Amino acid sequence: MNSLQENILRQYRSKFPNDTLKEISHKTGIQITRVHRIFSGAEMKISEFEAVEKALAEKDESITGDLISTTYRCLTKLKASKLHKILATMNYALKIEELKNHDPSFGFSNIQSA
Numbered sequence: 001m002n003s004l005q006e007n008i009l010r011q012y013r014s015k016f017p018n019d020t021l022k023e024i025s026h027k028t029g030i031q032i033t034r035v036h037r038i039f040s041g042a043e044m045k046i047s048e049f050e051a052v053e054k055a056l057a058e059k060d061e062s063i064t065g066d067l068i069s070t071t072y073r074c075l076t077k078l079k080a081s082k083l084h085k086i087l088a089t090m091n092y093a094l095k096i097e098e099l100k101n102h103d104p105s106f107g108f109s110n111i112q113s114a
Contacts, residue, residue, distance in 0.1 A: 005043065005049075012024070012055070012056060015059050024039075028051040030051055034048070
């Protein structure tokens with residue numbers, strides 16, 4: 001199995017960890033026996049890649065829609081103090097992601113070359 005296939009299957013399993021082969025088949029339109037073979041290491045066809053990517057994109061759209069509608073409900077129903085706490089939590093989560101993706105050697109190049 002190539003790394004592109006491994007990556008997309010890993011993404012699928014992380015977004016839909018409890019899906020059965022039947023549910024995967026239903027979401028992707030790929031026959032259940034073929035789904036079994038793919039998750040057992042058989043090479044995917046391009047149409048199968050596209051079907052899995054479409055299922056992943058639909059999940060992302062669902063989350064995005066839920067986030068937007070919940071945000072709107074919060075804006076219309078919550079007090080400013082609670083909105084500030086939510087905003088602070090979101091900014092904190094973003095900062096953590098930035099730090100996780102930050103190059104650890106950044107800022108130390110002068111020390112190493114000295």
